[in-house]
Amino acid sequence: MAAAIAARQAGASVVVIERGVLGGTCVNVGCVPSKTLLAAAGARHGAATNPFTGVPTSAGKADLGALVAQKDELVAGMRQAKYADVAGAYGFEVLAGHARFPDPSTLEVDGHALRARACIVATGSEPDRPDLAGLAEVEYLTSTTAMELAEVPESLVIIGGGYVGMEQAQLFAHLGAHVTIVGRLAPQAEPELTEVLRGVFATDGVEVVEERASAVAGSAAQITVTTASGRRVNGHRLLVATGRRARTDGLGLAGAGVRTDERGSVVVDEGERTSNPRIYAAGDVSGAPQYVYVAAAGGRVAALNALAADPAAPAARVDYTGLPSVVFTRPQLASAGWSEAEALRRGRRCECRILRLDDVPRALVQRDTRGAVKVIADADTGRLLGVHALADGAGEMMLAATYAIKAGMTVDDLADTWAPYLTMAESLRIAAGLFRNQLPTSCCA
Numbered sequence: 001m002a003a004a005i006a007a008r009q010a011g012a013s014v015v016v017i018e019r020g021v022l023g024g025t026c027v028n029v030g031c032v033p034s035k036t037l038l039a040a041a042g043a044r045h046g047a048a049t050n051p052f053t054g055v056p057t058s059a060g061k062a063d064l065g066a067l068v069a070q071k072d073e074l075v076a077g078m079r080q081a082k083y084a085d086v087a088g089a090y091g092f093e094v095l096a097g098h099a100r101f102p103d104p105s106t107l108e109v110d111g112h113a114l115r116a117r118a119c120i121v122a123t124g125s126e127p128d129r130p131d132l133a134g135l136a137e138v139e140y141l142t143s144t145t146a147m148e149l150a151e152v153p154e155s156l157v158i159i160g161g162g163y164v165g166m167e168q169a170q171l172f173a174h175l176g177a178h179v180t181i182v183g184r185l186a187p188q189a190e191p192e193l194t195e196v197l198r199g200v201f202a203t204d205g206v207e208v209v210e211e212r213a214s215a216v217a218g219s220a221a222q223i224t225v226t227t228a229s230g231r232r233v234n235g236h237r238l239l240v241a242t243g244r245r246a247r248t249d250g251l252g253l254a255g256a257g258v259r260t261d262e263r264g265s266v267v268v269d270e271g272e273r274t275s276n277p278r279i280y281a282a283g284d285v286s287g288a289p290q291y292v293y294v295a296a297a298g299g300r301v302a303a304l305n306a307l308a309a310d311p312a313a314p315a316a317r318v319d320y321t322g323l324p325s326v327v328f329t330r331p332q333l334a335s336a337g338w339s340e341a342e343a344l345r346r347g348r349r350c351e352c353r354i355l356r357l358d359d360v361p362r363a364l365v366q367r368d369t370r371g372a373v374k375v376i377a378d379a380d381t382g383r384l385l386g387v388h389a390l391a392d393g394a395g396e397m398m399l400a401a402t403y404a405i406k407a408g409m410t411v412d413d414l415a416d417t418w419a420p421y422l423t424m425a426e427s428l429r430i431a432a433g434l435f436r437n438q439l440p441t442s443c444c445a
């Protein structure tokens with residue numbers, strides 16, 4: 001969609017070829033359905049764990065069938081308004097069919113050749129299937145099928161503790177299932193935040209077995225996952241969330257001279273060009289960070305470069321400065337910019353400060369101080385390199401963090417810039433103040 005819009009704005013005629021459902025992963029089986037279901041599960045969990053003694057609340061049994069139906073209605077509405085109607089407004093056709101390259105200069109849709117100056121491959125990714133003994137013999141869920149269930153399973157074992165595993169774990173735990181995660185929790189997160197997150201999952205009743213799953217066995221009613229150390233974890237259902245790999249089946253990339261890497265992702269340069277000068281690639285299929293806004297930014301860059309007067313010298317590129325990411329757990333786990341490890345890997349001397357949420361007035365008044373904020377600054381210049389937070393609304397905080405990193409702000413700038421009291425985002429100012437001294441913080445001083 002982003003590539004098509006950019007190409008139309010540049011005056012080109014455009015056809016989008018879609019073999020499945022318009023909208024791709026995000027609106028149909030990714031961001032939108034997961035976030036609306038998580039919001040519903042969070043409302044139930046909020047009622048069950050309400051900390052305000054004077055306002056009694058209770059949480060009844062969840063009707064997952066009703067929630068899934070409501071989610072499907074939202075998805076259908078957004079697919080129409082944000083995709084089909086937008087294609088109409090910009091004036092490009094969406095052609096139903098399977099696209100493939102029979103040779104380096106031809107594109108076919110269900111066997112019919114299409115002529116175009118350039119093609120952009122944006123075929124996304126699909127759940128990875130880990131090489132796990134016994135997996136082929138058992139029935140298991142992916143994030144897609146889990147969000148179609150009509151009933152909350154009594155117990156659920158999830159293999160994988162990345163963002164999909166963590167979100168799905170809380171989704172089902174907050175709807176009343178007993179959930180166990182097998183795998184490393186939040187492998188991409190700052191270790192200090194992962195440590196706090198372990199406590200959150202423990203208080204939520206989500207068991208986390210931080211070991212590699214090595215085998216799976218069971219029947220329709222009971223699944224057993226065996227870990228590398230021989231530990232056995234049982235559950236009624238199994239969900240596999242071990243990552244997503246590029247979706248390139250039946251595209252004919254090899255015959256078209258489009259190189260892929262050892263993980264199967266299409267290899268692109270910073271202008272989203274592949275090894276075939278007429279073919280570009282963007283989004284999950286290109287091995288880019290798997291966020292819909294990265295896919296959109298890549299799609300736009302691919303379109304601009306494909307239509308440039310001199311496509312051999314691409315002008316546009318994706319600028320990853322301050323890139324944010326959010327795991328929509330409760331509290332959210334979010335980041336902007338670099339991790340401490342990444343800053344060191346890039347040869348930067350850095351200094352870090354960690355602010356616990358029991359030092360943040362917003363967390364105190366909400367009576368939920370589970371969480372922390374970590375700020376990473378360049379030790380030589382004081383410039384902000386990364387911000388990481390486990391907090392209610394951490395995703396919202398990251399917009400400010402991204403702006404600050406992109407604008408080249410220092411921790412002094414942050415400490416001396418207005419922050420509204422009592423907001424969670426104020427923790428950015430408070431954490432920046434810790435670079436001056438680490439005495440206890442007053443409310444606004």
Ligand SMILES: Cc1cc2nc3c(=O)[nH]c(=O)nc-3n(C[C@H](O)[C@H](O)[C@H](O)COP(=O)(O)OP(=O)(O)OC[C@H]3O[C@@H](n4cnc5c(N)ncnc54)[C@H](O)[C@@H]3O)c2cc1C
Nearest residue numbers: 019020024025026030031099123124283284290291292295
């Ligand atoms: C459970 C889950 C939750 C997520 N939550 C978030 C979130 O909160 N925020 C966020 O930023 N990201 C989130 N993501 C990631 C995000 O959805 C993806 O990064 C994004 O959708 C990738 O977009 P894309 O355009 O590269 O591919 P896709 O959206 O996957 O689109 C690819 C399309 O290509 C079609 N296709 C494939 N092959 C062919 C072919 N040969 N011919 C024709 N059509 C073809 C497919 O049918 C598909 O519709 C989530 C993902 C999942 C799975």
